[in-house]
Amino acid sequence: MNNQLDSIAPLREFVIGMTNLVSHESVEQELITKGSELLKTLIQSDSWLPEFCTIPHPEFYQQFLLHADPLGRFSVVSFVWGPGQKTPIHDHCIWGLIGMLRGMEQGQHYKRLPSGELEMDGPQTVLRQGDIEVVGPAVGDIHVVSNAIPDKTSISIHVYGANIGAVKRHTYDPITGKPKKFVSGYSSQQVPNLWDRSAEIRASLN
Numbered sequence: 498m499n500n501q502l503d504s505i506a507p508l509r510e511f512v513i514g515m516t517n518l519v520s521h522e523s524v525e526q527e528l529i530t531k532g533s534e535l536l537k538t539l540i541q542s543d544s545w546l547p548e549f550c551t552i553p554h555p556e557f558y559q560q561f562l563l564h565a566d567p568l569g570r571f572s573v574v575s576f577v578w579g580p581g582q583k584t585p586i587h588d589h590c591i592w593g594l595i596g597m598l599r600g601m602e603q604g605q606h607y608k609r610l611p612s613g614e615l616e617m618d619g620p621q622t623v624l625r626q627g628d629i630e631v632v633g634p635a636v637g638d639i640h641v642v643s644n645a646i647p648d649k650t651s652i653s654i655h656v657y658g659a660n661i662g663a664v665k666r667h668t669y670d671p672i673t674g675k676p677k678k679f680v681s682g683y684s685s686q687q688v689p690n691l692w693d694r695s696a697e698i699r700a701s702l703n
Contacts, residue, residue, distance in 0.1 A: 503697040505689060507545040511535055512564045512573065512691060515656065519570040525592055525635065525658070532571075532594055532656055533629050540596040540627060540654055546575060547689045553579035553650045559684040564691065565660045572660045574683075578602065578651045583643030586615065586669040587679075592633035593657040597624040600644065600651025604630070607639040607669070614674040615639070624653065633658075639669065 514535045522528055539545075550561040559577040566572065578600070586607060595602075601623060608618040618637060623645055624630055632638060644651045655661070662683045667676040 503694065505545050505547065505691060507539055507542065508563060508573075508689065509691040511539045515571050515573070516566065519566065525633075528658065529592055529594065529631055529633075533631070536594050536596040536629055536654065536656055537627070540598050540629075543598050543652070546598065546652070549685065549687065550575045550689065551577060551650070551652060553577050553582070554684070555579065558582045558584065558644075560662070560681060561685050562662060562683040562688050563654075564688065565662075569660050570658070572657050572662070574655045574657070574661060576653045576655055578644035578653075580644060580646070580648050580650070584641055586639060586641045586671055588634075588638045588667050588669075589632055589657065589661070590634065590638070590664055590666050591658045591661070592635070593631070593655060593661070595624065595630045595632065596654045596656075597626050597628045598652045598654050599626065600646050600649055601625050602642055602651055602653055603645040604640050604642045606637045607641075608637070609639065609674055612674075615669060615671065 515532060518528065518531050522531065550563065553559060561575045561577065563573040563575055604622045606618040607615040610616055622630060632640065662681050666679055668679055669676050
């Protein structure tokens with residue numbers, strides 16, 4: 498494979514691997530375990546990520562769709578964090594994998610008390626390049642995430658067990674713990690073209 502001709506190939510291979518996985522496996526823990534192995538391979542290099550999926554916004558983090566399974570079984574997203582940017586406290590309502598591609602992220606998990614208020618659940622986590630974290634209702638679904646580098650952009654690759662931009666989720670008031678419904682959507686109307694292999698095939702004709 499010529500990476501110059503087919504630079505997006507690692508993402509395409511990941512999507513093919515995930516499609517095979519969700520087509521033959523329905524047990525969530527197996528999806529998480531095997532999906533983590535696939536994601537670990539993908540985030541070993543960042544050369545495959547299209548440039549438009551790496552651009553930070555000056556005010557808030559970006560969420561670029563890389564691929565959504567047509568049957569809604571999984572989606573792949575690049576999260577781009579400018580300096581100082583962070584999420585609100587939020588949940589996902591489905592399983593998810595976070596793989597650190599560039600820079601670092603820090604996160605804090607929360608749990609809801611019987612009163613409805615939030616309590617920090619464990620110490621802060623820090624993800625460095627190549628690290629993977631699991632989120633979801635079964636393992637801890639409420640957290641806040643921020644760029645851990647004060648003067649650089651950080652990028653993480655997220656895989657979710659649904660089309661995450663269309664999932665009904667919640668943000669939480671940090672004082673009262675009161676949930677508020679939201680749907681995240683995506684930061685761009687375009688997605689990478691995974692399927693144009695013409696340059697690679699033309700080169701093989703010579």
